[in-house]
Amino acid sequence: MVSLSSYLILSAILFSVGVVGFILRRNAIILFMSVELMLNAANLALVAFSRFLNSMDGQIFVFFVMTVAAAESAVGLAIIMAVFRTKETINVDEINLMKW
C-alpha cells in the first residue's frame, strides 16, 4: 500500500518542476507546457486526497480542471499564434509592448 504522503510528495515535485520551467524558459509554448505540468500536479493531489478520504468530489473537481485546462490551452495557443503573426517571435522577453 503506497501512502498518501508519497503521492503528495510526487505532486509537490512535479509542481516545483513546473514552476522552475516557467521561470527559466523564455519560449511561450514551453511556458504553456510548464503550466500544464503544474495543473497536472494539482490534479494528482486532488485525486490522492479523494482516494484516501473515500470521496468522489476530488475526481469531479479534476474533471472540471481538465475542461478548464483544455479551454485555456485552446485560447492561449490562439493568442500565441496571433502574437507570432505580428511580432515574428514568441520569446516572452521580446513581447514587452505592455511592460512599462
Added chain:
Amino acid sequence: MVETAFFVVLAVVSVVTAILVIVQRNPVASAIFLIINFFCLAGVYLMLNAQFIAIIQILVYAGAIMVLFLFVIMLLNLEREKKVIAKHKLSKFFGVVLGVVLLGQIGMIFHSVLLEGSKGNFPPEKVAALGNTEVVAKLLFTEFLLPFEITSVLLLVAIIGAVVLAKRQA
C-alpha cells in the same frame, strides 16, 4: 510490494520526463516528453482507483491538448527560438533557488498533513461494486449539474475566443 515497485517506476519516469520537458531545446521533444509524463500520471490515477480520470487524462491531455500544441509548434517557424534558457545567469540562479524553496515548503506541508476530514460515502469497495465511471456520471448529473452546465458555456466561450483570435485580421 508490486504496488510500491509500480509506483516508484511511474514516479521516477514522470519526474525525469518533467525535468526533460523544461530543459529540452527543441519544443517538439518537450511536447513528446510531456506526453510520456501524462501517460505516467494516468498510471498513477489507475493506482488510485480513478479509472475514469485516467482515461480522460489520456484522451483529453495526451490526445487533444498535446495535438494542439504540436500543431502550433509546427505552424510557427521557431528556428530563431532554439536558444531558450534565460539569458541572465542571475535569474536562472534565482529561479532554481525559488523552485527548491517552494518544493521544501510544499513538501513540509504535505509531509505533516493529517487526514482529519470526515470520510466520504464512497469507500473503494462500494465504488468498485458500482463502477467508477457510473459513480462519477451520477454525481455529475445530480449534485454537480450546475457546474457541469457552466463548463459547457465555458467551452463555447473558448471556441469562439480561439476562432476570433486565430482569424487573420483584415
